Amino acid sequence: MIAFFIKRLAQAIVVMFVISIISFSIQDNLGDPLREMVGQSVSEAERQQLRDELGLNDPFLVQYGRFVKNALQGDLGTSYFFKEPALDVILAKLPATLELVFGASLIIIFLSVPLGVYSAINPQSLFSKAVMGLSIVGISVPVFLTAIGLIYLFAIELNWMPSYGRGETVDMFWGWESGFFTADGLAHLVLPCVSLASIMLPLFIRLIRAEMMEVLQSEYVKFAWAKGLNPRRIYFLHALKNTMLPVITVGGVQIGTMVAYTILTETVFQWPGMGFLFLEAINRVDTPLIVAYLIVVGAIFVITNTIVDLVYGLVNPTVNLAGKK
Amino acid sequence: MALLEVRNLEVSFGLRSGAVKALRNINFTLDRGERLGLVGESGAGKSVLGFSILNLIAKPGRITGGEILFEGQNLASMSDRDLRSIRGNRISMIFQDPMMTLNPVLTIGQQMVECLMAHRKISRDNARTIAVQKLKQVQIPSPETRIDQYPHELSGGMRQRVVIAIGLLMDPDIIIADEPTTALDVTIQAEIMELMVELCERNNVALILITHDLGVVSQVTQKAIVMYAGRVIEQGPTREIINDAQHPYTQGLMNALPQMAIPGQRLNQIRGSMPGLQKIPTGCAFNPRCDYVMDICHHQLPGYTASGNCQVACHMVAEMKKSAQASEEV
Numbered sequence: 001m002i003a004f005f006i007k008r009l010a011q012a013i014v015v016m017f018v019i020s021i022i023s024f025s026i027q028d029n030l031g032d033p034l035r036e037m038v039g040q041s042v043s044e045a046e047r048q049q050l051r052d053e054l055g056l057n058d059p060f061l062v063q064y065g066r067f068v069k070n071a072l073q074g075d076l077g078t079s080y081f082f083k084e085p086a087l088d089v090i091l092a093k094l095p096a097t098l099e100l101v102f103g104a105s106l107i108i109i110f111l112s113v114p115l116g117v118y119s120a121i122n123p124q125s126l127f128s129k130a131v132m133g134l135s136i137v138g139i140s141v142p143v144f145l146t147a148i149g150l151i152y153l154f155a156i157e158l159n160w161m162p163s164y165g166r167g168e169t170v171d172m173f174w175g176w177e178s179g180f181f182t183a184d185g186l187a188h189l190v191l192p193c194v195s196l197a198s199i200m201l202p203l204f205i206r207l208i209r210a211e212m213m214e215v216l217q218s219e220y221v222k223f224a225w226a227k228g229l230n231p232r233r234i235y236f237l238h239a240l241k242n243t244m245l246p247v248i249t250v251g252g253v254q255i256g257t258m259v260a261y262t263i264l265t266e267t268v269f270q271w272p273g274m275g276f277l278f279l280e281a282i283n284r285v286d287t288p289l290i291v292a293y294l295i296v297v298g299a300i301f302v303i304t305n306t307i308v309d310l311v312y313g314l315v316n317p318t319v320n321l322a323g324k325k
Numbered sequence: 326m327a328l329l330e331v332r333n334l335e336v337s338f339g340l341r342s343g344a345v346k347a348l349r350n351i352n353f354t355l356d357r358g359e360r361l362g363l364v365g366e367s368g369a370g371k372s373v374l375g376f377s378i379l380n381l382i383a384k385p386g387r388i389t390g391g392e393i394l395f396e397g398q399n400l401a402s403m404s405d406r407d408l409r410s411i412r413g414n415r416i417s418m419i420f421q422d423p424m425m426t427l428n429p430v431l432t433i434g435q436q437m438v439e440c441l442m443a444h445r446k447i448s449r450d451n452a453r454t455i456a457v458q459k460l461k462q463v464q465i466p467s468p469e470t471r472i473d474q475y476p477h478e479l480s481g482g483m484r485q486r487v488v489i490a491i492g493l494l495m496d497p498d499i500i501i502a503d504e505p506t507t508a509l510d511v512t513i514q515a516e517i518m519e520l521m522v523e524l525c526e527r528n529n530v531a532l533i534l535i536t537h538d539l540g541v542v543s544q545v546t547q548k549a550i551v552m553y554a555g556r557v558i559e560q561g562p563t564r565e566i567i568n569d570a571q572h573p574y575t576q577g578l579m580n581a582l583p584q585m586a587i588p589g590q591r592l593n594q595i596r597g598s599m600p601g602l603q604k605i606p607t608g609c610a611f612n613p614r615c616d617y618v619m620d621i622c623h624h625q626l627p628g629y630t631a632s633g634n635c636q637v638a639c640h641m642v643a644e645m646k647k648s649a650q651a652s653e654e655v
Contacts, residue, residue, distance in 0.1 A: 217383075218425065219420055219421075219422060219425035219426050220425060220426055220427055220428040220429070222381070222383075222420070223418070223420055223426045223427070223428075223488075224428070225381055225412070226379060226381060226412055226413060226417065226418040226420075227412065227413035227417070227439075227440045227443070227491065228408075228409045228410065228411065228412035228413035228414055228440070228443055228444060229409075229413070229439060229440070229443050230409070230443060233439065233443075237431075238428050238431070241428075241430045241431070242428070242429070242430055245430075315430065316429075316430060317429070317430060317432075317475040317477070318429060318475070318477045
């Protein structure tokens with residue numbers, strides 16, 4: 001187990017190093033941060049001086065070296081716009097995004113498993129065919145269109161749900177404000193979570209269905225039938241446990257992708273999370289914030305994938321995390 | 326009453342191009358403790374027959390006619406719930422490939438205990454004790470530790486022993502073994518077969534052995550059924566079939582055995598290959614490959630002729646018997 005973590009840590013360092021180079025090097029191409037920072041009246045000489053002070057005129061490697069040195073001490077630069085440490089600005093918005101992803105994940109887990117299993121067991125039923133048809137629609141329609149459609153239907157026409165923002169939140173700890181504990185907060189979560197889930201849910205239903213259908217053809221499932229076991233045990237223990245192995249792997253990658261998808265969802269719903277902040281940062285050419293966002297998202301990817309590998313090792317006995325034998 | 330009696334069994338597969346009969350007009354009986362060999366080429370319908378006894382044929386296949394009487398109860402028309410109480414309990418199966426038969430994510434113990442608990446009101450601890458006993462019976466060393474291992478931690482031969490232990494778990498009346506040694510290393514094939522037969526004998530369990538190995542059939546079984554294109558073409562006591570095969574197909578199989586040929590000579594073979602189920606020729610299905618083919622073979626399905634204690638489906642055998650009878654009368 002310890003060997004696994006050490007190996008993982010080494011991999012994570014390499015991955016984070018690559019992410020930092022890429023995200024740091026694109027900032028040169030995002031436009032001139034000074035245009036957003038200072039007014040029209042500032043002269044070219046003063047701009048040059050400011051550039052020098054900010055270190056923007058130094059060679060790339062010098063700038064990058066300075067960035068890495070500070071980053072190792074937890075300082076990812078100061079946001080030009082907020083005049084605060086970029087990491088703090090982003091971490092303040094992290095809870096909102098994580099809650100959005102968490103809500104969408106709940107929808108995906110609790111719907112995709114039963115729907116996928118049902119349509120694998122009864123592929124000919126009308127309901128399964130309807131689920132398969134709808135899932136194609138879900139995959140094909142882009143998130144922002146789904147989101148606008150949901151707002152139009154449920155917020156404007158029916159007036160059942162709020163259309164933007166997080167609503168009432170409760171202070172938790174370390175400045176974590178949660179929308180999960182008030183009726184208003186929950187109501188605000190519904191539409192954004194549904195639209196964020198709209199792409200991944202059909203994907204997972206189809207994945208689980210396809211895997212399950214394959215597993216149901218396997219010899220060990222036939223053998224389980226020949227043992228005279230209860231169908232529920234065959235479907236939900238013998239078959240589902242094997243079905244979930246590839247699903248867990250894909251799921252881990254998709255959680256990270258979902259964090260990225262929040263940019264669209266948060267923008268449409270004016271959700272005060274990291275994605276929305278990132279888009280604003282791009283508009284303002286707030287390069288330290290952009291770099292910090294990319295690094296935080298990269299870290300989230302690395303962490304979720306590590307957790308997924310751990311879970312996979314628990315479910316699949318043929319995987320030996322410790323590498324001992 | 327026979328332990329198992331199959332009457333006029335017919336199994337069809339509903340395909341898009343129409344229903345295809347995989348088994349036609351199957352009749353046989355099996356007594357308690359008796360061992361029956363099902364022989365034939367790949368695709369002859371041996372495995373389908375084995376699976377249909379427990380009504381476990383994969384869709385789109387299903388039993389479309391006949392009866393499978395187990396102690397007088399018809400398994401072909403039984404409800405799923407009642408069938409479950411027989412599967413793995415009174416009649417159990419052993420599959421071909423032990424690498425694929427055991428669920429890779431469950432321990433040996435889990436896969437044994439669940440079977441016991443499905444059929445008997447028994448505590449988990451007691452079930453485990455019985456499971457360890459059965460593992461001991463199939464000569465698995467240190468069963469107390471093996472029981473908590475996963476299938477991938479065991480060798481192929483070990484796994485097949487575990488599968489046999491699961492088959493014997495409920496002390497069944499019949500075991501259906503579908504080519505139980507085909508996937509194993511040649512050196513352990515005989516060992517596993519010997520073990521299986523010994524355990525069946527000791528517990529008075531009837532065995533239906535599906536195989537294409539005539540050598541094994543002659544050593545192990547008392548009765549044999551030779552199948553071709555979904556039909557029984559010859560059945561009777563194993564000794565008679567092995568020593569005095571009547572049907573040209575069975576004769577061909579016997580001649581194809583390596584022991585029969587003189588070393589250095591080419592092996593005999595039956596020319597051609599078995600037709601697909603959708604392209605079975607009219608008349609006798611074997612007619613395109615038969616050396617003794619007659620006119621009648623092309624348009625009339627041969628009925629069964631008694632020859633000694635055997636039943637043979639062949640026009641030639643029928644005619645020979647008829648002329649022998651006629652000459653006796655004269």
